[in-house]
Amino acid sequence: MQMTYLRSFRASRYCASQRPLSCILSNTIRAFAAAASSPPSKAVVYEQHGSPDGVVRVVDLPSVEIKENDVCVRMMASPINPSDINRIEGVYPVRPQVPAVAGYEGVGEVHSVGPAVNRLAVGDWVIPSPPSSGTWQTYMVKEESAWHKICKEVPMEYAATITVNPLTALRMLGDFVKLTSGDSIVQNGATSIVGQCIIQLAKINGVSSINIIRDRPGSEEVKEKTKKLGADLVYTESQLSMKNIKSLLADIPEPHIGFNCVGGDSASLVLKLLRQGGTMVTYGGMSKKPITMSTSSFIFKDLALRGFWLQKLMTGDGAIACRPMIDYLLSLVRRGELKYEMEAVPFSDFSTALDKAMGKLGSQPKQVIIF
Amino acid sequence: MQMTYLRSFRASRYCASQRPLSCILSNTIRAFAAAASSPPSKAVVYEQHGSPDGVVRVVDLPSVEIKENDVCVRMMASPINPSDINRIEGVYPVRPQVPAVAGYEGVGEVHSVGPAVNRLAVGDWVIPSPPSSGTWQTYMVKEESAWHKICKEVPMEYAATITVNPLTALRMLGDFVKLTSGDSIVQNGATSIVGQCIIQLAKINGVSSINIIRDRPGSEEVKEKTKKLGADLVYTESQLSMKNIKSLLADIPEPHIGFNCVGGDSASLVLKLLRQGGTMVTYGGMSKKPITMSTSSFIFKDLALRGFWLQKLMTGDGAIACRPMIDYLLSLVRRGELKYEMEAVPFSDFSTALDKAMGKLGSQPKQVIIF
CATH class of the missing domain: 3.40.50.720 (NAD(P)-binding Rossmann-like Domain)
Known part of the structure; x- marks a missing residue:
């Protein structure tokens, strides 16, 4: 059921400004390192809190170094949840530090791994576990321990939305x-x-x-x-x-x-x-x-x-304890025993998906961005 | 600190009507039996639910038989709690069957015991445990198991009010x-x-x-x-x-x-x-x-x-489990580590005590009837 979506990134109202992009993610060191590095990433970022349609932009982020325990993941899909909106608005109890890449859960395919990685391999499907800010982008780099490998026999929209x-x-x-x-x-x-x-x-x-x-x-x-x-x-x-x-x-x-x-x-x-x-x-x-x-x-x-x-359950070892539950839920999806309505939307239509998720176009199914 | 109060019962607006009194307590068999029996009891009864000052009366109840496991207790003191008022009003979730003797907790002295009673003796101080309807009267007869013996070294007002x-x-x-x-x-x-x-x-x-x-x-x-x-x-x-x-x-x-x-x-x-x-x-x-x-x-x-x-805690074995806690609380009272304001009122002034407990005379300390 994997679908092909337009991957080309078109300039839009979310497009990058002329500000130096290297400073956008203060907590992520992105550099054109001599060592292995990720491909550049297209990301939905916000530099200040406010109404999402006013503050988010889609920008090009430079490559980041892949350290020995890191895994670089090509994100495939990520939903727009109400809590994502609240985080951008700054009304969520945990206020992400800005500038930040938006999004909290999603699924991707391992694109490359650091030399010390031994549990994950290129081509594996993974979800961030615990879910964490920064899933609305095309490439994410995180330590191996922060990814949970899942089976590939589920539609990617379900894998992208199973955690929340x-x-x-x-x-x-x-x-x-x-x-x-x-x-x-x-x-x-x-x-x-x-x-x-x-x-x-x-x-x-x-x-x-x-x-x-x-x-x-x-x-x-x-x-x-x-x-x-x-x-x-x-x-x-x-x-x-x-x-x-x-x-x-x-x-x-x-x-x-x-x-x-x-x-x-x-x-x-x-x-x-x-x-x-x-x-x-x-x-x-x-x-x-x-x-x-x-x-x-x-x-x-x-x-x-x-x-x-x-x-709250995802702090400490909470996320690890949840991994078998996620596998159980995905097994139900695979057997057709767990289903729910979603609308898959190509990244190029992010602006419309955001409007729908914000309720501007009446009642709509869950919007899932396909990168 | 035991106080002497006027024990003579004076006719008042709570005095018995001319109705046959033997029918007042349908769930208690009171009879002039040939076997041992209790002294007659003066009791605050209500035959229908309503505002306490309108429906309660002080009446003379005839003697009741003391069966082999029964203990006859001369009640010494009993408080007027807000829940007593609610029970009489009929707004309490557990609506006592009428006619009923009012009151829910209190303390008394063992007056006589049935032949099979072996844990309690004449002169012991006891409280109904679990607390139960019917404490606003001068003599109460209940099975031995329904009474909890307490130490005598506490003021009776405290013993009367410790359970609720x-x-x-x-x-x-x-x-x-x-x-x-x-x-x-x-x-x-x-x-x-x-x-x-x-x-x-x-x-x-x-x-x-x-x-x-x-x-x-x-x-x-x-x-x-x-x-x-x-x-x-x-x-x-x-x-x-x-x-x-x-x-x-x-x-x-x-x-x-x-x-x-x-x-x-x-x-x-x-x-x-x-x-x-x-x-x-x-x-x-x-x-x-x-x-x-x-x-x-x-x-x-x-x-x-x-x-x-x-x-709710007093159902089943709950009351038994609470007995050591009651003993602990009374030990604190004895040592002067637990105290609270009360006003001891002779039974003859019940009418005024009820008015005070109902808030008709402004803020008042807890009213404790001394029989």
């Missing part, structure tokens, strides 16, 4: 409560990629899912699509604005755990559906509204509220 | 995070009995306390009093409405855990003072306002919100 959203779904299903076959979960934002992964991963483990979607035109179609993915129940928020909400569960047991990426009233619906002693995990806040819960729900219903942040 | 509030403080300090010497906690409602116990129990374990009190006339005096009890820092809510709130902590470490019995903005102050990864435990909601928290506090600050309900 599907891993979030997998970890959230396992990290908070012990779910076993016959249990159920509830979630809002069920059409997000994390939401789609939760539905499928739950199903694989015999866990039913109760899904909440927004009220909008076409919600019946969305329901059908979500059910085809494996969702047991799908309701719009307005369908759940009733007193005896639990009567809707029919023979599905009340859920131990709920996942919230919306906040506000939508989060309250998740809370209402939880069983006594249940836990709601917040991993996003699309409505930009906070989460509100009554005192009695804490005391007498014994609900617990928690948060999930993938990046 | 001090045990809540002790359990909350231990059940959620591992606190060690040098740590700190934050709480609102710091002048409540639970709040006063938290301050002292924290201090005993080398844990500092940051305390939030309401803005009200006399708050400076309240601060001084709270500090004398062992509080490290005491602030009014308005003092904490500042941007750099953590600068107030000075050399006290940011707290791992916070306790909230107020809700609304006061709960938000507790959340603001918590460290990354901290937990707030809600055990009351005096402001009747819910708890609101931002999405980013869940995801990036990794705060967790939990609830605490003592009654």
